[in-house]
Amino acid sequence: MAILKIARMGHPVLIRRAETVADPTAPEIRRLAADMMETMEDAPGVGLAAPQVHESLRLFVFRVPDGRREQDPEDTPLGNSVLINPEVELLTEERVLRWEGCLSIPGLRAAVPRAPRIRYAGFDLDGNRVERIVGGFHAGVVQHEYDHLDGILYPMRMSDFRLFGFTEELTRAAGAA
Numbered sequence: 001m002a003i004l005k006i007a008r009m010g011h012p013v014l015i016r017r018a019e020t021v022a023d024p025t026a027p028e029i030r031r032l033a034a035d036m037m038e039t040m041e042d043a044p045g046v047g048l049a050a051p052q053v054h055e056s057l058r059l060f061v062f063r064v065p066d067g068r069r070e071q072d073p074e075d076t077p078l079g080n081s082v083l084i085n086p087e088v089e090l091l092t093e094e095r096v097l098r099w100e101g102c103l104s105i106p107g108l109r110a111a112v113p114r115a116p117r118i119r120y121a122g123f124d125l126d127g128n129r130v131e132r133i134v135g136g137f138h139a140g141v142v143q144h145e146y147d148h149l150d151g152i153l154y155p156m157r158m159s160d161f162r163l164f165g166f167t168e169e170l171t172r173a174a175g176a177a
Contacts, residue, residue, distance in 0.1 A: 088119075098113075
């Protein structure tokens, strides 16, 4: 496995719609997913989309860390997962603000409006269909990574730019409050 170079904001691959993966079971897709997982863990991050590693393919890796249940009882831990050619359906018109960062936009965070519950489907590396209804952190991570496949970066979803800033400054301000 190898750690991949992450595309930074401004790179053209990040702002275009990614191509459908022709064969989810292809060895090169398995290798790409393994390298993406290693890169995600090394970063450390909770999700990484193929366009973020210069591959314009509809594929992302993600995980839901164990500690998330404390913040949202609906969030059960989920180990490293792969979703290929995903589809996402927002299950409500409601939006909640969710603090997000991105490996392609290092050092910044923002409160992004996201649907609190979604249904997603796609394929795993064995070509099996995966389908889940999720909420909380899990739903937010999937929406964030899915956006990457359509060339959307989280600042494009923001509704209040007062809730956008450098991670270090936001942490300092939260500690002072």
